[in-house]
Amino acid sequence: MMRPLTIAACFALTLVAATAAAQEPAKAPAPAAASTAAPAAAKGNPETGRMLTYTCQGCHGVQGYKNAYPNYHVPKIVGQSPEYLVNALTEYKKGARKHPTMQAQAQSFSDQDIADIAAFLSSAK
Template identity: 55%
Template sequence: MIRSMLTVALMAGFVCFASTAFAKGDPAKGRLEVYSCHGCHGVTGYESVYPEYHVPRIAGQNEQYIIDALNEYKSDARHYPTMNAQAHSLTEQQIENIAAYLSSLAPKQLHKN
């Protein structure tokens, strides 16, 4: 019993930690800053020219993943010229704002794409 209470308390602690550790961006500012993403990520079914595949859906994506992905483009750990150029133009604060906004777009109910 005590053990399970401890587990629950630990889990709750983790959730608190996780939510504060990841929430730094301002989604209202992010909404303005995603303007430059819109040209490719805003068009349903839009495909990159070469190689041909769909540009990913990013609205609703998880917050810290967006931050990590943009930083990987910035450091060239991910190499894709269009995204490298975009990421280089962003400050750390802008990246966090964009991630906060994009993750805030996740709907309450899942849908079929």
Template identity: 60%
Template sequence: MTRPLTIAAGLAVALFTLASLPLTASAQDAAPPASGEAEPAAPAEAATTAPVGNPEAGRQLTYTCLGCHGITGYKNVYPTYHVPMIGGQSALYLTNALNEYRNGTRRHPTMETQARSFSDQDIADIAAFLSELSP
């Protein structure tokens, strides 16, 4: 029973130390204003923008995609499974699909594995390249 007490004592010391430290500028800004003071203006939020896709970089990244999606008739080794056509799809659709596979909200073991290896920039590049292809 000494281990839980040691952990609890260590946490208590850490919390006491943190409580005794002076507030940082960001913590002071988060504190409520004293009575009679005006509420500080909220800082403008930084706009998050999606990366711009580079089709030439996407061409290099889609090499493995051709193994399934580039076969005539878009069929893979399982004759009953139709592989979707991705050439000519909209960049937005392709970006959303790859993000869903990467996040696990769209399920397919091979696609999930592939998508997990891509950065946001990779996905933008792949979508830019594939969206420019003729269906």
């Protein structure tokens, strides 16, 4: 169980570094820009994220809720790490994680939206 989480965390950090490098091409060479800009790219706006997660509460805000078809356990997302949330939403967006509702939701989000959502959900109680 630890290996997939480690791989997921590495993927999330790689994605954040690549996004940061793409957003700041005029700075230092790519490796330096990616390492210095990665934390800034990972940080989203929690207030914007709160607005974006309004519909998430319909499923994720109900204790013990399961979808009717297919029968998935709906995980608690509040308090998860931002890296996990960014990775999960990005995988749904790309189709690597399979759940029709989550794929449809994630495809509507920009990378900044995903960072904002992760910032809010990871800090919410």
